[in-house]
Amino acid sequence: MIRDIGRGIGGMKSLPVTVVMAMALGGCVPAGAPSIPFFGAYFPSWLLCAVIGILGALLVRVVLVRLGIDDVIPARLAVYVCVAAGIGFLVSIVSFGR
Known part of the structure; x- marks a missing residue:
């Protein structure tokens, strides 16, 4: 066939x-995928964007805890995962244009 x-x-x-x-x-x-040379090895750019997104979500959580808003957020885990994803996507678009 x-x-x-x-x-x-x-x-x-x-x-x-x-x-x-x-x-x-x-x-x-x-x-070819965008990659970043790091200690002699090439890492995919999404890995860096994910780490920056997680660190950004932690920073947002610290700010919201200090403002007292964290206690009234429903479904905190989902909110912070979405914040981390949003920051990671934003970094990806701004840095690599993808």
């Missing part, structure tokens, strides 16, 4: 089908 993909009418090779399939594979070229 796979051998019949490039065959046209009458069992002859179909050049347009082959060209379209080759062009479709052009999107599979590895463009």
Whole structure:
């Protein structure tokens, strides 16, 4: 069945089908993920963004505890996870444009 993909009418090779399939594979070229050199190794950028997001959420929590707002937040875990994700996404967009 796979051998019949490039065959046209009458069992002859179909050049347009082959060209379209080759062009479709052009999107599979590895463009490379953004990475950060750290102590001689390359780490993915999302890892740095996640750490910055977690540290930012901890900072936001400290500020909210000092203001007395932390006690009235419903579903604190979900709120702080969303804050960490938001900060991580913002850092990713600003730093790497992705």
